[in-house]
Amino acid sequence: NAGVTQTPKFQVLKTGQSMTLQCAQDMNHEYMSWYRQDPGMGLRLIHYSVGAGITDQGEVPNGYNVSRSTTEDFPLRLLSAAPSQTSVYFCASSYHGTRGIQSDEQFFGPGTRLTVL
């Protein structure tokens, strides 16, 4: 199993450009999520999905779009990049338990370091 994979590892954008951060998992996990990691802020949830066709907003969703057309993939789109979106982005996945709540362990990808100039 490759686990959770993310591409690209590094990206530099100019203000106003758009791009998609890719995330894929091969563990058949129902739950997938995107976080951003900023110094002194910990990880903050951007968007999450509990299954194909279902997405919801997290703590900091503005400026980001997501979709979940398959169980495996959960891309994150920046429509018009801003310097405030300079961050490290992590994708994570986990099982969705029988009570409809994500299981205890989330599996994280290696991250994408994004710089917006």
Place this chain on the structure above:
Amino acid sequence: GDSVTQMEGPVTLSEEAFLTINCTYTATGYPSLFWYVQYPGEGLQLLLKATKADDKGSNKGFEATYRKETTSFHLEKGSVQVSDSAVYFCALRGGNKLTFGTGTQLKVEL
């Protein structure tokens, strides 16, 4: 809303020293509590967890006890190694969302 407060870092220790990283939380209901570790250049990995009051999570020599009366989940290790150098995150889960603390960087020197 839910929140997690961790001690600020960096924490610098000599090898074989005792480690404590403090974590307190605010949450409604009965959250599950976690410690995640992030090694340089990598994503986060689950280190240990506790799902109810008085539970003790343990892994790789690290321990943490879920203290409901003090809303705390402090991470401890009796003898740290250079290989333990990493950033440690305390987190809680309420429903479908994980809430993380800001992370504590640990540096262990020979």
